[in-house]
Amino acid sequence: MKTLVCSCNDTLPIDPPALREALRLAAGEDAAEGLSVGHRLLCRREAGAFQQAAQGQDALLVACTQEARLFSELHAQTEGTPPLAERPIRFLNLRETAGWSAEARERPAALPPKLAALIAEAQRPDPPPVAQVSYRSAGRCLVIGAPADLAGVLPLLGDALDLTLFLDGPAAPLPQDRLVPVLGGRIEALQGWLGAFTLRWRDEAPIDLDLCTRCNACVSACPEGAIGLDYRIDLARCDRQRACLSACGVAGAIDFERESAAREQGFDLVLDLGARPLLDLHQPPQGYHHVPLRAADGAARLSAAVVALRGSVGVFDKPKFFDYRVKLCAHSRNEREGCRACIDVCSAQAIQSRATVEGPDRGGIRVEPHLCVGCGACTTVCPSGALSYRYPGPDELGGRMRTLIGAYLKAGGEAAAGRPLLLLHSQQGGRQAIEALGRAAQAGPQAFGGPAPAPRPGAMARRRGLPLAVLPLALWHSASVGLELWLSALAWGARGVVVLLSGEEAPDYRRALAAQAALGQALLQGLGWSGTPLRLIDLAGADLPEAALEAGLQAALAEGLRPALAPAAFAAGSDKRAQLELVLDHLLAQAPQAAALPAALPLPSVPGSASPWGAVAIDTGRCTLCMACVGACPASALVDNPERPELRFIEKNCVQCGLCVGTCPEQALALQPRLLLAEAGRARREPRVLHAQEPFRCVRCSKPFGTLKAIENMVAKLAGHAAFQGAAAERLKMCGDCRVVDLYSDPREVRITDL
Structure with a gap:
């Protein structure tokens, strides 16, 4: 692989020979030979070097995410380059995650091991592709809200989508132009996802809004004025003269005798303008947008929803994030429920119990892939490994961790900056928080080593950035990795594992990760280690997220695993239970006080989270x-x-x-x-x-069957039953064969064949 590294106008203190040697130690000669380092402005005056590398046949890694779009456009404009679909460019951020930090400026000689580790991890082969889930949307959009709100939405969506309005809110005049179908009634349920929503409601009003032509004849004819331009009848004012029926005539929109009818209709998209969402979930299904117009940010949210809805027509694919093996599932047996960890933690309500359903698929759970958002929390809390994450799989995620930690140690990172601390973060909010910390370290008001001038208004507070011993690893979602890989990272040589929570996680995910961390801490402390090597850093609600992240990382570095573990040789596998066994064997073999360990180590019992x-x-x-x-x-x-x-x-x-x-x-x-x-x-x-127990022996032939306790319980429970008296009671103490023989040899017994 060809790897291009740029110093970003010398803001990264990179020593090319030292980096090349560190990469050779970390990833081998081939990786070092493919390294092109020493560039200062690869995205500007040295763009020719990028174009030359892009014309080659090797896979291409560019250590810059800031100008990823520019490099992609430059690649497309360069003759002789293969299409990006055949050979995509990989991009790696070395600025905010490594070079833009106080430690890198103060001790540039300690930077190469971290850079080499990040490059080695980025050079790993792509994981195998996963199955896809498809959505099909024809643009049938349901808009739910008050009449006054609906009128403002029509011009925004009517030209792109097939709209249907559902009146839900205070009475107000309806638009006289009947441009789209209008429904009304009492909503009973809304469920589904993009391309497959189902609305169920009960139509209880005498006027069918879909049949009504807005001729207003009923409004004029009603002597009590009980009908308004909202076409709802105030039954308290109506004296049942039914003049409106005659006025409506052949339109047939009014029927006082119509029973409350349950109705159902399907839609592809839903725009919910109500004050409270119909689908009140932390992760609502794709295609559903809740916009409370009267909220402070209502206008901004409506604009975002309109853009999303207009772009939601067609066929869309997403990964199937999970794999489920029902044979390993510990949820139910014989209509009895056991483990519910995955069902309780899912914020999208994508997992349903099948403990009592009829049919051949009874038992276990069902995960609806169209509702799954890929958080992976269900796989993290699953104690048996029946649910496993596939984007990518645990073997791939573990392999990335092992590469990152191993490359850092091989390149001399422990001597340069201490044992590594693995920082797991999401690709969205977590990445943004890390990059913000790096920018604050680079663009703060005080130059490293110089005097501190008075900061101008709006300037960023000075931060030290990510320490050199902190190795960030991006995940699709921070909840997708749990205890078995956290402990594996420690076994591979990390001093600790930190999971960064950026505020985008559901409360249930936070509780689940906290329970996993508490369990891991209890295990390590019980085996004799000190420190707090498993931590969560939660930025939700932090006034200064960069300061909270920096303080959390410093605490994690100071309270890492003590004493250090000798790095394990085992690799990451796809079986959760097998991975835990490998980790346990390694921990027990190196327990600091192995001779003084108790016979059994108590573990915390956390509600909603089963101990493995x-x-x-x-x-x-x-x-x-x-x-x-x-x-x-x-x-x-x-x-x-x-x-x-x-x-x-x-x-x-x-x-x-x-x-x-x-x-x-x-x-x-x-x-x-x-x-x-x-x-x-x-x-x-x-x-x-x-x-x-000793087996109970038949009182007739002495053959062992059952147990003494079971026979005694049975005899006691049936002692008062009329059918089990005398000889019948004695037969309870016989084996099956002797019971039949005795029954047919007793002349007092009346048998069916005698009748």
Whole structure:
């Protein structure tokens, strides 16, 4: 790959030989040979160097995002360059994320390892493509609002979309020109997505607004004045003379006998002008726009919605962000619910339970890909790995982390600036916050090392920018990566992992990430590490986001993992549970006080978030060994013994879903979040006996069947039943074969064949 690095008019203190050597150590000879460094203004007077590189056959990486559009246009105007569709240009920001910082200016010799790490990660091959989800919109747009508001929307959208108005609000005169269909009534439900919305409402008014011609004959004929130009009848004033019926005549728009009718209609787009949204979600479906016109920013929001609606006609594709394996799902068994973590965390209500639906697809969940917005929070909280993120997959995301951390360490970053701190951020708000911090470090009123002049009005406050040990990694959404990759990053050599929350995340996502961080912290501290290596930096509501980000990063650097871990050799995989096992093995092998570890480490129980590790506590006085829990367990953590009445447990498999607890008829089970450390964690992998009993022996043939507790419970519960008295009660203590023999050999029994 050809990599072009520019110093951006010498504002990045880059040493070309040092960077080339750092990249050689980080990514190999080929990467170093493809590096073109030493440019000062690649986007201006040195544009010829870019054009020459673009004419080659190698993939092209340009370390500049500021002028990405200019480079793309220049590429299109250069003869002999392959089309961007065949060989797209990659762009990498080295200004705000590395070079524009106080540390880079003060210690330029420490900068190359970070630059090499960022370049090495950007040079990774593209991930495999994911499946696509399609939307088809013909422009049928439903506009919901008060009559006065609807009139102002028609000129903005009427020439581009097929509009239908639904009156919802205070009574007001309707436009006399019947330019578009008008509906009215009481809205019962609105659901769907771009190209597939469904509105359900109940039409309770005597005047059908869609049939009404606005001739106003009914208004003139009504002796009580009960009909206004909103074409609603005030039934309290109407004396039922029904003069309006005669006036309406053949139009037939008025019918006092019409029953309240449930109606339904489909639309492609929805513009909701009501004060409160019909779809009150943090992530509303695509194609739905809520614009409260009377809000302070109502006019601006309407302009944005109009632009979006006018551009929402045609066929559109988006990635299918997730993969679901129902066999691993711990949500339900036999119409009983267990884990609900994904359903509860989804801000788009894209996940529905299928625990009680009829048909062959009963059980598990269903994720509607058209509603999914790709946050990945469901995959983060899923304890079993049934839901996995695919944009990109966990193996690719983990590979990027490992490359970034490993390249930094190989290039000498630990000696230059200390162990790396991984900063995970979103591609939208998170990236903007990081770039704002970099610009504040470069354009602040005080030059690095010089006196501080009085800042002019409106000047940016001086910041130090991203520290050299902080390695930023952009994600589609900050909630798409969870505990298994956070801990993996520590195992690969990071001193800590910080997740940047920019304010665009739903409250449920914040709670879920906080729960994951608390669980990880409890695990690390319980194993003997100090520090706070797993952190969230939340910029929501911060008066000075750059200051909050800078302070959070400094705290994270100061409170990283202590002592340091020797970097692990394992790679990132696509199986969540397997990845956690690899991390645990590495952590247990390097636990600071391995000899003093407890037999089991208690873990916090966070509502709405299942622990990925834990045990099942059993009340042996209640348990009858009916094995209902074995049939309910989706992870094969609870297993029976075919040779004898015995309930066994494999703790490594348990996902703490609670299905066994909900299934047990005797309420003998309880979840116990913990990590079993006995025998250096090996005991977690071995089945152990939770409860065992001697089998009950048939009172007739002595063949073992059932358990003593189960037979005693059955006999006790049926003791008062008329059908189980005398010999019938004794048969409860017989095996199946002897019960049949005894039944047919007893002359006192009346059988169907005798009738």
